[in-house]
Amino acid sequence: MKKRRAIFFDRDGVIVTPILRNGKPTAPWRRDEFQIEVDVHQILSLIGSFGFLRILVTNQPDIAYGHLSPREWRWMQSYIEQLPFDDIFVCFHTRADDCLCKKPKPGMLLEAAKKWHIDLAHSYMIGDTDADAKAAAAAGCKSILVEAPYNKELQSDYKVNCLFDATLLIQNNVL
Template identity: 45%
Template structure:
């Protein structure tokens, strides 16, 4: 059996890159939503210190595994070629693996967060020691996926937002510094 390695599972939108402010009247699937993932390369902006934070996580001995829900391709909001160009930017970061769920919320898959499918697939393929691993995300669905997979959770949010995460921080650099 391979040696298990600790890992940090990392959400994409809102953690590694900025969300896009669509304004007050924007709706997706009939629901009002102000902030979304970027739909084009022009909208894609990495957050400050992402590269440095990922390097610090690596220095602490963790694999860095991206786990991201990306339903906008299937929903027709992102051109598949442009999506791959955006993902190339993330693949150029110091990440060990990238897992993407392209399913819509009602597709019934087991990989879409808050379900733990992506994390469990990564566990099996990357030989992850879940007891010494973390999930970093900006939404409670990230926290729920991490908890369901058996890892400790760190949520990027302010102290006013309710969360069941083990820890709360404001950005990925704070999360990287928090890791043992």
């Protein structure tokens, strides 16, 4: 079977507007904090048209930490599920759980690669934190950081201003 290329997306800070608490980017905890970034639906459609699988890989420990209820999380997730992703992988664990899926570990990317026959060396992970860049490196794919005030110091293969610029970068590397 021919292997396919994929774009892996982080959720908070890429697909969903991050909420800054004490200067750190976090997930929304309340419905009035939840906002999907502009043009995400169209950008995902465009990336799909380049032939890439679109896979969300997200750490979501905040239910376990008691910051929001499963009910509130599912309300937000219902909007995420309306976006044109080919698959969604979620790690609900906390650091104390020491699971294999929580980024910066590459577990979710490797699981997706197995399920979808993904060519990781020619795939990309778009994120906003060190965990995303490190998970990409550990999985053997290229990392793209969407620049924000809180990630200026981080290392990655590419840096872009916004999700649309990431799309242009991918398009230029493909065509």
